[in-house]
Amino acid sequence: MYSSETVIGLGTPSVKNKPIEQLVWPEEGLHAIPDWVYTSDDVYAREVERIFQGPTWNFVALEAEIPNSGDYKRSYVGPTPVVVSRAEDGSIHVFENRCAHRGAEFCRHTRGNNTEFVCPYHQWSYDLKGNLQGIPFKRGVNKLGGMPRDFRNEDHGLKKLAVTTRNGVIFASFTHDMEPIEDYLTPEILKDFDAVFNGKKLRILGFYKNELPCNWKMYHENLKDPYHATLLHSFLVVFGLLVAGNRSAMVADSKRGIHGTMASAKSDSLYAAVDADKKKEMRSFHEGMVLKDERFLEYVKEFDSEWSVTMQTIWPNLIVQREMNTLGIRHIVPNGPNSMIMLWTMFGYEDDTEETTRHRLRQGNLMGPSGFLGLEDNEAMKFVQEGVRRSVTDRSVLKLDSENIGTADSLISEAAIRAMYKHYREVMGF
Numbered sequence: 533m534y535s536s537e538t539v540i541g542l543g544t545p546s547v548k549n550k551p552i553e554q555l556v557w558p559e560e561g562l563h564a565i566p567d568w569v570y571t572s573d574d575v576y577a578r579e580v581e582r583i584f585q586g587p588t589w590n591f592v593a594l595e596a597e598i599p600n601s602g603d604y605k606r607s608y609v610g611p612t613p614v615v616v617s618r619a620e621d622g623s624i625h626v627f628e629n630r631c632a633h634r635g636a637e638f639c640r641h642t643r644g645n646n647t648e649f650v651c652p653y654h655q656w657s658y659d660l661k662g663n664l665q666g667i668p669f670k671r672g673v674n675k676l677g678g679m680p681r682d683f684r685n686e687d688h689g690l691k692k693l694a695v696t697t698r699n700g701v702i703f704a705s706f707t708h709d710m711e712p713i714e715d716y717l718t719p720e721i722l723k724d725f726d727a728v729f730n731g732k733k734l735r736i737l738g739f740y741k742n743e744l745p746c747n748w749k750m751y752h753e754n755l756k757d758p759y760h761a762t763l764l765h766s767f768l769v770v771f772g773l774l775v776a777g778n779r780s781a782m783v784a785d786s787k788r789g790i791h792g793t794m795a796s797a798k799s800d801s802l803y804a805a806v807d808a809d810k811k812k813e814m815r816s817f818h819e820g821m822v823l824k825d826e827r828f829l830e831y832v833k834e835f836d837s838e839w840s841v842t843m844q845t846i847w848p849n850l851i852v853q854r855e856m857n858t859l860g861i862r863h864i865v866p867n868g869p870n871s872m873i874m875l876w877t878m879f880g881y882e883d884d885t886e887e888t889t890r891h892r893l894r895q896g897n898l899m900g901p902s903g904f905l906g907l908e909d910n911e912a913m914k915f916v917q918e919g920v921r922r923s924v925t926d927r928s929v930l931k932l933d934s935e936n937i938g939t940a941d942s943l944i945s946e947a948a949i950r951a952m953y954k955h956y957r958e959v960m961g962f
């Protein structure tokens with residue numbers, strides 16, 4: 533939809549990448565965001581340490597991806613590579629994908645099944661729980677070389693993370709005394725989380741993976757920004773999925789304000805009834821657009837929820853997507869300040885009929901890296917990153933619904949983004 537010209541000057545100017553001690557939050561407080569949160573290498577390093585490796589529960593996998601003992605998946609906590617493994621006794625383990633010997637990222641396959649993990653470099657082997665079990669030539673050869681007598685395998689296992697699950701969703705943390713996942717997510721977020729993850733077994737339908745040339749926080753902000761949804765996305769607006777004036781909600785958790793649910797109830801008719809005065813504000817509303825295949829927007833009511841669409845942002849690395857009957861998660865993997873990787877997993881339920889699965893897959897075209905509703909966000913965030921990274925101006929404005937921080941009653945609000953930055957500033961010391 534947009535032509536992209538050759539990018540000139542990809543390097544970040546030094547003014548946008550100052551040392552952390554020179555960074556001061558703007559005097560506007562939560563009514564402004566300084567560009568350096570998106571561009572500074574130092575800020576990024578502190579985020580990895582204090583957020584992703586700090587006291588947070590990070591999404592790592594769905595249980596349905598590793599149903600049997602010996603199943604494993606290569607995953608990430610922030611940018612840190614980990615392995616999610618199911619042991620012989622059915623328990624789930626998450627450990628760093630870094631050999632305890634010389635540091636090789638030993639697990640090379642996205643997913644698989646095995647009875648042990650063997651590092652390709654010097655073949656140290658680990659059991660399914662991440663314990664070191666074997667070292668070739670541990671005692672040397674002909675009484676020469678080898679490990680010292682007092683070397684104990686128990687002291688040289690893989691670095692293990694704390695693990696928890698909620699209805700088939702696996703989270704891990706570098707912090708071992710984390711609060712229970714239910715307390716972390718809070719009741720207001722669990723309500724819609726549990727509507728999707730309701731205890732029924734999931735069936736994995738497929739994966740996407742893409743890189744976005746933007747800071748990882750922008751993706752959270754995008755899904756805490758209902759304002760853009762009614763303006764940027766022609767598809768949403770024309771087909772009545774989210775229109776200013778529809779019944780909708782932008783909820784932020786009241787404990788920390790970092791998780792969110794953007795929810796809306798679709799109009800009953802297939803096409804949106806938009807009044808003339810609203811149309812004037814919505815340049816992406818195109819009169820007379822029709823669908824060739826109307827099954828595409830059929831909503832089969834199957835969830836214990838008043839909403840037809842819920843998009844949940846779960847701090848710091850998970851998006852739960854329920855767009856009518858298409859279900860998926862997006863796993864955010866930060867990749868330096870100016871890039872992030874998005875890992876998508878689309879799913880249904882094990883007891884779905886063939887017809888329901890077809891419907892979910894058909895509707896799945898709304899989402900994904902080039903989905904009818906995903907495409908524009910990717911472009912918009914790229915534009916923002918290019919703008920904040922290469923300009924002289926140093927902050928953006930966050931004033932919609934200005935008195936409010938957290939849950940908003942209106943779609944024309946940035947209150948949920950402010951709640952996220954309130955917490956962020958505390959954790960980051962800004």
Ligand code: FES
Nearest residue numbers: 631633634651654
């Ligand atoms: Fe893995 Fe040496 S680095 S066995």
Ligand code: FE2
Nearest residue numbers: 754761765909
């Ligand atoms: Fe969007």
